[in-house]
Amino acid sequence: MIARGFGRLTDPPASFLLAGARVVDPATGIDELRDIAVRDGVIVDLPADDLERIDASGLVVAPGFCDLHTHLREPGTEGETVASGTRAAARGGYTTVCAMPNTDPPLDESAAVAALLARAADAACRVRVIAAATRGRAGHVPTELEALATSGVVGVSDDGTGVPSERVVREILKRLAPLDLPLIEHAEDGEAAGGGVMRVGPTATRLGLPAWPPEAEERMVERDLALAEAAGGRIHLTHLSTAAAISAVRRARARGTRVTCDVTPHHFSMTDAWVGGSRRFAWEETSLVGTTGEPYDAATRVNPPLATREDALALLAAIEDGTVDAIATDHAPHPSHRKAVPFGEAAPGLVGLETALSLGLAAVEAGRLSLRRLVEALSTAPAEIIGERRGLPPGATADLVLFDPRARWQVEPGALGSASSNTPLLGMELPGVVRMTVASGRVTYRR
Amino acid sequence: MLDVAVASRFGRHLLDVEGLSAGQLEELCDHAVEMRAARAERRHRSLLEAETVALAFFEPSTRTRVSFELAAKALGATTVDLAVEASSVRKGESLVDTVRTLERTGVTMLVIRHGSAGAPNLVAGRSGLRVVNAGDGSHAHPTQALIDLLTLREALGSLQGRTVAIVGDVAHSRVARSNIHALSAVGATVRVAGPPAWVAGFEAWPGVDVATSLERALVGADALMALRVQLERDAGADGPALADYVRDWRLDEDRMGLANRGAPILHPGPTNEGCEITAELADGPRSLIGRQVENGVPIRMAVLAAFAGAA
Known part of the structure; x- marks a missing residue:
């Protein structure tokens, strides 16, 4: 019997038969009802009637999810650990998370990368590392990119901020090109953002909060795209939040620029009205004016800030048409004392690993996204960006998620594997319950 | 009782x-x-x-x-x-x-x-x-809005259908926001006015009119509220220069002649006399500033x- 609860990558490989699941595998283009057999951690041909049989009727099997943007907070002491963060990931259906380097101290040296990878060897999902793009994330001097590449990083980023200097970005892109690693940009022009703590719009006007214009993102995106075109390196724009930024990516793609991008579940589902107390998803919102619930919930403070309904719907359309490659969580756990302060003083960010699939499924139910694209943007597409293979053909190592797309669950701190619960979704009921996650042939989560 | x-x-x-x-x-x-x-x-x-x-x-x-x-x-x-x-x-x-x-x-x-x-x-x-x-x-600043409501009510009677213009740095003013809520609730028409950066965003506030010149703010107004220019605040790149603000927006007795006859002037205090309002106006017969404090x-x-x- 496969035990319920969390497992580790160091557990023995698993054997089981998923009977009657809807298999959605973007790698092979399959979307059909069938059985999947796993023997000693490897997907095998049917029949395999001797295996432990799990009734998967009504459930979906998909390749394991891959998060391009996770804050595990190690090294550091605040809000999460590798152990708790990877359990959150496993519960959310993830088999890989990419740890961001804005830790304390920042991950800007090979030794720190190696130490983190060693700590994650027995975690509940694979941990890949994104190293800092500049020393100390200070934006001035590129890190030892070539050495970092050999220590196994999957990209570099100064996430938390963009890299302000064009000269530095150009140098990083040139040096990354032969290494085939992306520069992952948090596109925010600090000057244009001007200390804003939420998005410009009617809610900010009403609440009297300093506001952030969409140009703060758009300007940086346009600059980065131009630099990537000139330098020829790979650039990946993370957590894009505005329709204008998406249009810029679309235009650059048409010109042949090597650019990939991701959006977060919170940016495609929530709006700036959430800061005013609304809890209506972008696709159900009719009015954006006024406060409808408790305003100033610090759980709605995030960078880039929650945008307009039009932006959120544009992000969903761009996921569907492929302009947006991947959904990434920007899982940003914070201990409660970092959020129990006035809105503008709160640490930005929210936890997302355990609600990403659910928010995607809510968009699917609303007719704003196809299940096929949702699965692809959570699994095979982000995996490809970091050079991981995904797919469910016989012979492949089992790396998959089994979920019930219709079952409902209530978001509450006790239901989360993360050490933090900073999300405005608390108390809400969402569709989508993960039943089992299998990473590298090991069962890392089962309920 | x-x-x-x-x-x-x-x-x-x-x-x-x-x-x-x-x-x-x-x-x-x-x-x-x-x-x-x-x-x-x-x-x-x-x-x-x-x-x-x-x-x-x-x-x-x-x-x-x-x-x-x-x-x-x-x-x-x-x-x-x-x-x-x-x-x-x-x-x-x-x-x-x-x-x-x-x-x-x-x-x-x-x-x-x-x-x-x-x-x-x-x-x-x-x-x-x-x-x-x-x-x-x-x-x-809800109690200030209540003070202003009471003060206006005592000067004008019912505020239903009256027009109140709020002039100055509306964008950074808690007094302005609370007054917009209070005045709208009792049926007054609210007009906000000031340099573009100081009224930005208010065009989307339901029921609020934005006036882009002092003349537009004053004509037809039954009462004026001047906001304090926050000299201690960095005006920022998009804010007006103080000299320009004084030239274009300072309220004085002459300019008040554009408003409806006898229109009173309010100010939440403390005033920067000579900046958003002249001393003559602040101390003159139109002024309800002392009454607000009382x-x-x-x-x-x-x-x-x-x-x-x-x-």
């Missing part, structure tokens, strides 16, 4: 005037009129004797802090002034911890002024205290009594 028991209809906290009905706003003004008389006659001296009111001003204030303290004392409450500079806030104690400490010492009501919008909402949600907002960031204690007595009843 004010019945404290029925006052729970107002809610537990006064975080903003948004959400109060026209009837409730009028009622609070009526209570203030009664409180003014009661104070003169030394009545209601023990109405709030069960209450301990903490005054927590994280930003400087004279008239608001003093009038809250006098209002609380006139109704028999115990008051305690949290001297922020000398308190554990200086040792890095968080706002929530500070407020919880006050609660454990027996404080029942908190009057709070804070530089961050939403700070009163935060402490209201994380303590058992009843919270009265005395000004938070650029968000709200209405401060009665309004705050009415508010403390009303929200103390909301157990």
